Amino acid sequence: MTACRPPASTRTASSRSVPRRNPLDPGDDDLTPQQYDAKLRELPTDPRKLLAKVTADRHWIEGAREEGVPHxxxxxxxxxxxVIMLYLSRYGTMPPRLEAAMFRALALIPGVRMEQGVADPAGRVGLGIWFEGGHDFAYRRYEILDPKTYRYLGTRMVWLRxxxxxxxxxxxxxxxxxxGTALLASAIVDRPGERG
Structure with missing residues (x-):
């Protein structure tokens, strides 16, 4: 899955182009799958402790170091x-208690909103979760979950201006x-490169 990130510069109809300092984009794949797995296994299953761990982790604070892109x-x-949405989107299977803790932790974050009936590019309708506030993006990015299983389906970006x-x-x-993006399949395989 490719993350849609804000451009290096942006402007409105009435303003000049100005460089944008990009926020953390943990979708930059700066960690190997094994490193992501190790980070996942370190996470607590208590929602408040999970939030504390994620917000204090130096890796997510400093972000990926990309040449020429200030963060x-x-x-x-x-x-x-x-970070929680990154974990939910990357893992087809996750320990159930940890997955439940992630959903409970999302509910504790001020600014997290949910809408029902949001479709991914494959036409599947689910729960659209998005963050209100923060950066002044021209679009709203929904992370879409299956309404029955809460499995990650994909994203939908809607431009507001x-x-x-x-x-x-x-x-x-x-x-x-x-x-947007649609996660159509995920599988656990025995060896790298195998398809499920």
């Missing part, structure tokens, strides 16, 4: 939401544009 320190609430990239005269995304 700001992401506020703890946004960081906790982003025109978004201009660089100095072009036309918006790259018009208000009302929609994009």
């Amino acid at each position: 700001e320190i992401t506020p703890a609430d946004i960081r906790a939401y982003t 025109d978004e201009y990239l660089g100095d072009g005269p036309e918006p790259a995304f018009r208000k009302g544009s929609v994009g």
